[in-house]
Amino acid sequence: MSSARTSQGRTRGIAVLVASILLIIGAIVYIAVARSMSNGGDFQGAGNGVEKVVEIPEGTTLSQMGPALQEEGVVRSDQSFQAAAMSTPDADSIQPGFYRLQEKMSAEAAVAALLDPANKIDLLKIPGGSTLMDVRVVGGETRFGIYSNISTVTCGPDGDAEGCVSAEQLHDVAANADPASLGVPEWAIQPVEARKGDPKRLEGLIAPGEYIVDPSADAQTILTDLVTRSADKYNSTDIVGRAQAIGLSPYDLLVAASLVEREAPAGEFDKVARVILNRLDEPMRLEFDSTVNYDLESVELATGDSDRQRQTPWNTYAKEGLPETPIASPSDEAIHAMEHPADGEWLFFVTIDHDGTTIFTNTFEEHQAEVQKAYDSGILDSQR
Numbered sequence: 001m002s003s004a005r006t007s008q009g010r011t012r013g014i015a016v017l018v019a020s021i022l023l024i025i026g027a028i029v030y031i032a033v034a035r036s037m038s039n040g041g042d043f044q045g046a047g048n049g050v051e052k053v054v055e056i057p058e059g060t061t062l063s064q065m066g067p068a069l070q071e072e073g074v075v076r077s078d079q080s081f082q083a084a085a086m087s088t089p090d091a092d093s094i095q096p097g098f099y100r101l102q103e104k105m106s107a108e109a110a111v112a113a114l115l116d117p118a119n120k121i122d123l124l125k126i127p128g129g130s131t132l133m134d135v136r137v138v139g140g141e142t143r144f145g146i147y148s149n150i151s152t153v154t155c156g157p158d159g160d161a162e163g164c165v166s167a168e169q170l171h172d173v174a175a176n177a178d179p180a181s182l183g184v185p186e187w188a189i190q191p192v193e194a195r196k197g198d199p200k201r202l203e204g205l206i207a208p209g210e211y212i213v214d215p216s217a218d219a220q221t222i223l224t225d226l227v228t229r230s231a232d233k234y235n236s237t238d239i240v241g242r243a244q245a246i247g248l249s250p251y252d253l254l255v256a257a258s259l260v261e262r263e264a265p266a267g268e269f270d271k272v273a274r275v276i277l278n279r280l281d282e283p284m285r286l287e288f289d290s291t292v293n294y295d296l297e298s299v300e301l302a303t304g305d306s307d308r309q310r311q312t313p314w315n316t317y318a319k320e321g322l323p324e325t326p327i328a329s330p331s332d333e334a335i336h337a338m339e340h341p342a343d344g345e346w347l348f349f350v351t352i353d354h355d356g357t358t359i360f361t362n363t364f365e366e367h368q369a370e371v372q373k374a375y376d377s378g379i380l381d382s383q384r
Contacts, residue, residue, distance in 0.1 A: 273340075
């Protein structure tokens with residue numbers, strides 16, 4: 001055998017060996033990649049204990065959630081999240097909102113956490129008649145105001161979430177920040193500016209509803225979001241034109257509607273609205289106990305003569321016309337009642353029993369007779 005042939009054989013043998021080695025290496029790499037892709041390079045377990053607040057915006061699809069969670073460091077890869085979501089039948093029912101998750105969760109754990117209501121940060125719920133500040137009811141419990149409820153949402157169930165916003169921080173921003181920067185509508189700028197230093201000056205400008213609040217945002221960002229959204233809601237319904245139609249400014253429409261909200265029992269909003277308008281037309285003082293109570297540290301249905309004589313921006317026993325600001329957040333129902341009051345000549349009304357029976361009368365003499373019924377039923381007995 002010639003040396004040339006031997007050399008060629010060796011060359012072919014080496015080539016085959018190299019090719020075989022490359023195939024083996026390729027197979028190993030392929031298997032490794034395949035395994036990695038099968039679990040998306042997944043983290044293991046329920047997280048590393050470092051909390052991450054993650055937003056799932058309205059309308060977000062599962063295909064959009066994965067990249068966002070990967071960017072936040074919650075899951076290792078979008079692929080692993082998509083695989084876990086596809087194997088979870090209820091994954092498409094994940095709701096929009098903010099969630100408290102952890103860094104470095106397995107994709108399966110992340111999907112499960114997003115489906116667990118305990119991890120979802122509560123909505124801020126503001127019913128009609130809510131006030132910004134807490135209210136202590138004599139003989140009863142404290143009604144927490146909007147500022148306290150915002151703080152509760154941001155601070156979590158244990159009240160100690162890192163960077164959460166306190167009610168005091170919200171008070172400071174509400175009292176001192178530039179109204180325009182907070183999103184106060186143009187038609188409310190002047191009365192809000194006039195009460196600089198008072199955290200109650202935003203009363204009525206956060207509309208009732210349910211809000212998603214970013215718990216990682218600061219006090220000014222949160223208030224700006226709430227006030228801006230409320231202003232957009234009011235302006236989108238032409239509140240300026242609607243108020244002009246009944247001879248009020250848009251701001252005074254909110255003020256009057258807040259009185260309806262605090263004074264009227266269910267089903268009687270339009271009648272109380274008529275009393276307000278009739279008294280303003282007379283003119284005569286409104287003399288509503290709700291306006292006496294508004295700035296008191298503790299409140300009750302019955303107010304005394306000494307409180308009624310106090311000179312405040314709200315006390316309609318001691319001042320003419322409407323209070324200087326709303327005394328609560330008026331609902332759409334209360335605003336609608338001011339725009340569409342019932343027909344009647346009533347100037348007075350009083351609730352006469354614990355069932356909420358409310359009597360509307362035209363004269364002071366008729367009213368006094370009904371007030372006596374209220375005293376007889378015990379509803380006006382002071383708890384102080």
